[in-house]
Amino acid sequence: MVESDRSDQLVTHGLSVHFDGVKAVDDVDLEVQRGRITGLIGPNGAGKSTLFNAVSGFVPLTAGRVVLGDKDITGWSPTRISQHGLVRSFQDTRIFKTLTVLENVELGAMNQGLNGAKGRDFAYGILELLNIKHLALESAGNVALGDERRAGIARAVATKPDMLLLDEPAAGLDEDETAELSLTIVDLCRELGCGVLLVEHDMSVIFGVCEWIHVMDSGKTIAVGTPQEIRTNPAVIEAYFGKERS
Amino acid sequence: MYLQYVVDAIGTGSLYALMTLGLALVFSVMGLMNFAYGQLVMIGGFSIIMLRQQPWWAIILGTILVVVIASLLMERLAFRPVRAATAMTMLITSFALAQFLQQAARVAFGANPRPLEQFSELSVQYVVGDLFISRQTIITVVVAISIMLALTLLLKKTNIGIQLRASTEDVDMARLVGIKSNRVIASAFVISGVIAAIVSMLFFATRTNVSWSSGESIVLIAFVGAVIGGLGSMVGAALGGFLMGFAYTLLNALLPLELRVFADAFLYTIVIVVLLIRPSGLIAAKGARV
Structure with missing residues (x-):
């Protein structure tokens, strides 16, 4: 955009x-x-x-x-x-729990036409901004509530x-x-x-x-x-x- | 002798595992239990008859092409218009479509089964100790494992795979993050079409004919396999399909001759017992119910 x-x-x-x-x-x-x-x-x-x-x-x-x-x-x-x-987050996060935290954010990046390595780099950047880069490869269903919320926000943010x-x-x-x-x-x-x-x-x-x-x-x-x-x-x-x- | 039955049952189980996987993929993405899936296998069978004189690679590619196109047309013409409707409406649509395709095949190819020239290369038997293992069984198991690995890689490593998995978990949320549901659902139909084509080639490789009703029984067993495996779970579906095929073959081999006619009754009794113990299936997906 x-x-x-x-x-x-x-x-x-x-x-x-x-x-x-x-x-x-x-x-x-x-x-x-x-x-x-x-x-x-x-x-x-x-x-x-x-x-x-x-x-x-x-x-x-x-x-x-x-x-x-x-x-x-x-x-x-x-x-x-x-x-x-206009993108929103949810109280119950509605994060995709079977995907990794990184994959959740990559979905938002794909929406911007950022695929493959470009999308991954962009997603890592967002995760860094939200201080959850270290959780990138964790299954989103396994992270603590606070991190899950951050992941939900990261996914929303990745759609720019x-x-x-x-x-x-x-x-x-x-x-x-x-x-x-x-x-x-x-x-x-x-x-x-x-x-x-x-x-x-x-x-x-x-x-x-x-x-x-x-x-x-x-x-x-x-x-x-x-x-x-x-x-x-x-x-x-x-x-x-x-x-x-x- | 029993080990021989087990080897044969593994071959049949692998075939049903594949079939169930194709059904479960579409179910996971759009909540549709597609009973017309068996007719894709039937269409594959008639494609093989039409292409029988061609080289083997042309038979494989041609059959995949025809079945994938049929699968995409199913999605576009029959299921997309009712996608927002209830699960019951979609189920009835799939029954209607199955009937339509059966009767269309009856008109096009006749009511009598069409003979299928055997692929003699597949009936070669290998002797391993006391066991006889057919090339057909080996190919079925290898192809089934390869397809499952390929599907796993596709779901884990590609954009469309990640989008498919997200849509499987929460299709509304997937749309909100910009996933184009038409594209994702069409992809699921393409993949399940490829699987149906491969199932039809493996299935009809051991059959002597193809008829308009050919897909009927196989889809029922695959459907029950998906239910006992756990609706919405890919691993569960493959496991359920495998167990159904495995149990079906063993029952037909091991039951006393006078009881063999009741093999289906025994099989579905086992299914009922499994569902009484695990109502959500062996490996239940989150939120899935039977």
Whole structure:
């Protein structure tokens, strides 16, 4: 993909997803810029996962639009969306466990037309970036959860996405692994120049790496801003941090 | 004497192992148990009859070509349109296709079996101690092992092999990382077509005729082999197919003459017992169920 073909932003306009009358996501305008890490947070049931799934094509929209660069991708299949540069990771990683870690990443490289030795070198480069090069030849089903998550992200990254959606990458990781992963996410965004939308419960990750944060509660956007603005936003404190304290 | 039966059973087991592998490959990639696979073997048989006067290499290449084209046409015309449908729809489609191909062969080649001139070179027997080993048995075992090794190398070392293995494990995720499912599934049909062609050459090398119903019994045994081996597992499929062929030959050889007519009943009783003990098959693939 040449640089000029890359999508600079991912935007939703009035995105709504209703399930049997329940407004899981209601009229949300989200903006993710390329080269920036955007956090998506909110208490349980806020609608983050539904929004995430709707943007990546896994849940149909009730109303609204999703625009990637200059393309309206509303209603597109997850496959078509990923082919156009919006790639997501999964909480349960969905790594191919019968393949080696390297083969998992090579699959992403193949998608870029990088085959054979070129694809392998490219995949090794990505694994190095994610600090799991030493696990390249291990069966992906045999590595620890933290490494499995990294392998899942590596596979997504190998497709050279314009927008990378990370679904709770730190879930189940210990403090050290989480800190290391946070640094990796920042490195990835810088190295690849892609936009990152990060859904995460761990506030240390969110406030540690995100330059922009979108906060939801009960399906609606309640605040958007820099980490500093979000920390001091009364609505966020009430809806999110307030609830946590209670 | 018993050892002689075992040698013969190994030959038949190897043949069924190959057949089952072809079935299991397509099943793994698209969840389709293709009952029309036996008709690919039948098409291979008629190809051999048509090419019988040609040099041996032309018979081999010609048969592979014809069966691979038939396999690809099956995928493109019959199975691709129902790929998103339920497993039951695909299964019924495969039954319908099997019937269609059988009746088409009946119209094209007649209801009576067509005689097949024997390949006398294959009936040469080697004597090893007290054992008689036919060239046919040796070729079958060597070809089966070679094909399995080649398939293993292809799956491990090539791009299409890695894509096939990924699609086998999680076809939706495979699409998400950019694997073109049409291409991968077509590749699976090409490989299984090559295997079907080779099975047909090995199978009909010892037969005196080919008929429109020739593929029927062999696909049933291979299907049961895939089930007891473990659906979705290549190794399990090869093992299951081998055991079915092995057991089938031994039962036919060792049962008392008056019981031999019930060999199939004994075979499937063993299958039921195996499935009662291991419902997911001998080597179950992740998430596979019978």
